[in-house]
Amino acid sequence: MAERYLDYHNEGTGEGEAMENVLHFIDGKFCASENGRTFDNINPATGDKIGVVAEGGRAEIDRAVAAARRAFKTWGKTPAAERAAIMHRIANLIEENLEELALLETMDTGKPLSLAKSLDIPRSAYNFRFFADFVKGMSTETFEMEGVALNYALRHGRRCRLDLAVEPAAVSADVESGAVLGGWRHMCHQAS
Numbered sequence: 350m351a352e353r354y355l356d357y358h359n360e361g362t363g364e365g366e367a368m369e370n371v372l373h374f375i376d377g378k379f380c381a382s383e384n385g386r387t388f389d390n391i392n393p394a395t396g397d398k399i400g401v402v403a404e405g406g407r408a409e410i411d412r413a414v415a416a417a418r419r420a421f422k423t424w425g426k427t428p429a430a431e432r433a434a435i436m437h438r439i440a441n442l443i444e445e446n447l448e449e450l451a452l453l454e455t456m457d458t459g460k461p462l463s464l465a466k467s468l469d470i471p472r473s474a475y476n477f478r479f480f481a482d483f484v485k486g487m488s489t490e491t492f493e494m495e496g497v498a499l500n501y502a503l504r505h506g507r508r509c510r511l512d513l514a515v516e517p518a519a520v521s522a523d524v525e526s527g528a529v530l531g532g533w534r535h536m537c538h539q540a541s
Contacts, residue, residue, distance in 0.1 A: 369400040373409050376416035383408040393459030429484050436481035443474040 371390065372379040386404040391397070403409075424432070443450060450473075451465035460469075472494075479492065479500075492500045 371400050371402040373403050373405060373413075375409065375413045376419075382406060390457065392456050394455075395459075399456050432484050433481040436477045436484070440474040440477035440481065443470060443477065447471070 370387075372381055374380075380403075382403045382405060384404075384406060386406070387401045388404050389398050390400040390402050392399050447466065447470050450470045451462060454460070454465040454469050455462045458465075475494070494500060
């Protein structure tokens, strides 16, 4: 997908057609929406249609929650060292595919490519590494991300809660990068 995007925008050879259909990934399988609904994924920086996305609804949420509950029974019994190794492998794959993932993030969000390369995608890998190490037994602690953010984790038995503390010097609203936020929320559940 990224190569086709570059071909289109750098060489002007494309016709602006949808580049990819994005399906749900539920219970280890890609699937369309039960009701067949989709929506166009538009690059907010260019207005180009970059794909067609399956629109999720109650049926997809119910299936995803049921699949997650089934998977958690096995994941929760997986030794911490093995879970950590899996999460480090995911971080390695994110880093190995930094260029393509950053381009996809830029196309999807409209943010500058330099920001996706220097913050969003590296932070996603960082989150997986953080929780890979966290799962090995860290207790309630705070963790500074090189002066950018203060993360803290509260661990109660097998459950964890993670929050981001931000100085109250200013208030801002941002639709968090899917790469960053998705990894962060996913890993909170994986670590517990």
